[in-house]
Amino acid sequence: MKRLVRLFSVVHGLMAFLFACAALMLITIATRMGWVAFIGGLDRAAAQEIIEAVGLLAAAVVALQIAETIFEEEVIRDADISAPTRVRRFLSRFFVVIVVALAIEGLVATFRAMHEDPAQLPYAASILIAVGILLAAWGVFIHLNRSAEELEPEAMAAAKLEDKKIA
Numbered sequence: 811m812k813r814l815v816r817l818f819s820v821v822h823g824l825m826a827f828l829f830a831c832a833a834l835m836l837i838t839i840a841t842r843m844g845w846v847a848f849i850g851g852l853d854r855a856a857a858q859e860i861i862e863a864v865g866l867l868a869a870a871v872v873a874l875q876i877a878e879t880i881f882e883e884e885v886i887r888d889a890d891i892s893a894p895t896r897v898r899r900f901l902s903r904f905f906v907v908i909v910v911a912l913a914i915e916g917l918v919a920t921f922r923a924m925h926e927d928p929a930q931l932p933y934a935a936s937i938l939i940a941v942g943i944l945l946a947a948w949g950v951f952i953h954l955n956r957s958a959e960e961l962e963p964e965a966m967a968a969a970k971l972e973d974k975k976i977a
Contacts (some may be wrong), residue, residue: 822884829877836870854925861921868914875907898955905948913941 840863847859883900919934 819885822880826877826881826885829873829880833870833873833877836866836873840864840866840870858922858925861918865915865918868911868918872907872911875903879903898952902948902952905944909941909944909948912937912944916941 843866844860844863847856847863850856850859879900916934916937919937920931923930923934
């Protein structure tokens, strides 16, 4: 059984590495796009390209944060995600990144739609509405999860001990 658990850690480590590689590639592409837009002239087309680059950077942040979370939670800590405290903390790390990235993507889509095709504004607005719904759902989840945590105070203490592996 220990070999199987070790294999899972190796696979999680590989996944974290691949997410980090994807983030580096997105950063490289966004940098190139931004540079080409900058040297091509400071006009509306350049602004659109830079806005696209910002969207790619947001995706890179998501990929990098996912890599970091997987590596810390599954490789370094080898954490048990069954406790309410650990579930809340694990999911909150993902939600922060995803909500911010989606909000940035919604803003990018809004700017693009306003300048290129106003008929696309409802789609951009739907992204931003989804961000609001995700935030509300996350708040409800945290509220309900905190109630479960109060029933298991030892889980919070165990999660704090796991944090010492990172520090």
